[in-house]
Amino acid sequence: xxxxxxxxxxxxxxxxxxxxxxxxxxxxxxxxxxxxxxxxxxxxxxxxxxxxxxxxxxxxxxxxxxxxxxxxxxxxxxxxxxxxxxxxxxxxxxxxxxxxxxxxxxxxxxxxxxxxxxxxxxxxxxxxxxxxxxxxxxxxxxxxxxxxxxxxxxxxxxxxxxxxxxxxxxxxxxxxxxxxxxxxxxxxxxxxxxxxxxxxxxxxxxxxxxxxx
Amino acid sequence: xxxxxxxxxxxxxxxxxxxxxxxxxxxxxxxxxxxxxxxxxxxxxxxxxxxxxxxxxxxxxxxxxxxxxxxxxxxxxxxxxxxxxxxxxxxxxxxxxxxxxxxxxxxxxxxxxxxxxxxxxxxxxxxxxxxxxxxxxxxxxxxxxxxxxxxxxxxxxxxxxxxxxxxxxxxxxxxxxxxxxxxxxxxxxxxxxxxxxxxxxxxxxxxxxxxxx
DNA sequence: GCCCGTCTAATCAACCTTGACTAGACGTTT
DNA sequence: AAACGTCTAGTCAAGGTTGATTAGACGGGC
Numbered sequence: 001x002x003x004x005x006x007x008x009x010x011x012x013x014x015x016x017x018x019x020x021x022x023x024x025x026x027x028x029x030x031x032x033x034x035x036x037x038x039x040x041x042x043x044x045x046x047x048x049x050x051x052x053x054x055x056x057x058x059x060x061x062x063x064x065x066x067x068x069x070x071x072x073x074x075x076x077x078x079x080x081x082x083x084x085x086x087x088x089x090x091x092x093x094x095x096x097x098x099x100x101x102x103x104x105x106x107x108x109x110x111x112x113x114x115x116x117x118x119x120x121x122x123x124x125x126x127x128x129x130x131x132x133x134x135x136x137x138x139x140x141x142x143x144x145x146x147x148x149x150x151x152x153x154x155x156x157x158x159x160x161x162x163x164x165x166x167x168x169x170x171x172x173x174x175x176x177x178x179x180x181x182x183x184x185x186x187x188x189x190x191x192x193x194x195x196x197x198x199x200x201x202x203x204x205x206x207x208x209x210x211x212x213x
Numbered sequence: 214x215x216x217x218x219x220x221x222x223x224x225x226x227x228x229x230x231x232x233x234x235x236x237x238x239x240x241x242x243x244x245x246x247x248x249x250x251x252x253x254x255x256x257x258x259x260x261x262x263x264x265x266x267x268x269x270x271x272x273x274x275x276x277x278x279x280x281x282x283x284x285x286x287x288x289x290x291x292x293x294x295x296x297x298x299x300x301x302x303x304x305x306x307x308x309x310x311x312x313x314x315x316x317x318x319x320x321x322x323x324x325x326x327x328x329x330x331x332x333x334x335x336x337x338x339x340x341x342x343x344x345x346x347x348x349x350x351x352x353x354x355x356x357x358x359x360x361x362x363x364x365x366x367x368x369x370x371x372x373x374x375x376x377x378x379x380x381x382x383x384x385x386x387x388x389x390x391x392x393x394x395x396x397x398x399x400x401x402x403x404x405x406x407x408x409x410x411x412x413x414x415x416x417x418x419x420x421x422x423x424x425x426x
Numbered sequence: 427g428c429c430c431g432t433c434t435a436a437t438c439a440a441c442c443t444t445g446a447c448t449a450g451a452c453g454t455t456t
Numbered sequence: 457a458a459a460c461g462t463c464t465a466g467t468c469a470a471g472g473t474t475g476a477t478t479a480g481a482c483g484g485g486c
């Protein structure tokens with residue numbers, strides 16, 4: 001009998017997507033290995049503590065969890081100068097996981113934090129893959145706008161008037177995102193950014209972000 | 214070498230704001246007393262489980278927490294037909310808390326879920342108060358757009374190109390929200406919705422949403 | 427030399443969220 | 457009449473998030 005009868009979902013680690021996880025894994029990988037404080041500093045310099053609302057405690061937790069899940073390895077370092085610290089490095093499974101998380105974040109609507117995180121890690125994907133995921137997002141947004149317009153015709157009378165009016169705001173956000181996603185797709189097609197399959201990417205030059213230790 | 218200096222900033226305000234708390238308190242109050250399943254059903258009919266991503270477990274937790282904090286009272290009811298249930302009723306402090314949460318949610322930017330929840334509970338405020346809060350939001354959004362435009366002139370070179378491009382998306386969202394907030398302010402000024410100081414509001418006719426028990 | 431603030435680095439308990447599970451009542455299909 | 461699904465109503469343990477706190481090193485003023 002198969003001991004693991006339960007079907008594992010697309011993303012390992014139980015399934016629940018998390019922008020924290022993606023950003024932390026991504027920074028560790030792009031830095032070619034990092035300890036907690038380094039991840040924290042880098043995220044802050046990107047402004048991620050503002051737009052992704054990540055707090056230091058969550059970063060350390062995410063690192064430990066990812067290490068327990070086999071996505072990172074832990075290397076304890078004695079504190080020659082300053083406190084002790086732990087160096088984390090991405091495993092092969094960890095790199096695969098990042099790619100899956102970015103693909104998911106680009107497609108998934110109604111999750112702005114995850115989208116922001118995915119954009120931050122965009123160069124983890126090949127150019128054609130990134131374009132495909134962004135186009136999928138465009139398609140989903142268009143479908144949702146059509147759906148929402150249909151609901152506008154015969155509204156649910158159980159919902160109070162002011163709650164129904166929220167729909168206007170959501171539709172506005174969806175249209176904004178739609179245009180932005182289209183322009184991102186176009187920029188990618190025109191060769192913007194250094195993607196995973198371009199010369200000078202993390203694949204050919206890992207550790208290009210490596211920070212002073 | 215303060216190259217990666219981190220500012221530890223303590224956000225003012227005692228308890229962390231929560232859309233769940235606002236919606237649960239609000240539904241209990243508007244229903245003139247309700248048990249958990251009733252709150253859950255009402256939120257679902259408003260589509261709140263989709264746009265606020267609230268799950269049943271969180272509702273029961275929020276009810277218990279609010280009762281422990283003195284914002285709701287608990288009345289155990291024997292299960293004459295069906296399982297036992299607990300009836301919750303808003304206290305005076307609970308009502309004050311809802312009003313404060315709505316005011317906060319209307320002003321606070323960068324928290325779409327809280328805004329949605331605040332809009333759902335908009336009639337808890339008086340008309341002039343609601344207009345003031347929405348106008349404050351307009352002012353904040355305008356200030357943030359100016360700030361963001363300034364940052365666009367001389368960008369931080371530490372941030373990768375694609376991360377800087379996120380700013381375009383967030384600016385788009387801010388402009389969408391700005392126009393929407395202005396139109397909401399205008400609608401309120403023109404007398405739309407039944408607000409707390411209007412005849413027929415929860416103040417003069419509590420329990421107008423009361424559901425069959 | 428000593429004190430003070432800041433930087434580096436991380437831990438911890440309290441709190442919130444969530445998927446999974448329990449259990450009775452009621453209708454209806456076999 | 458037994459089996460089955462569904463609705464009502466809620467509990468619980470596992471896991472993620474956060475503010476508070478700890479602790480050594482380092483530079484600058486007194």
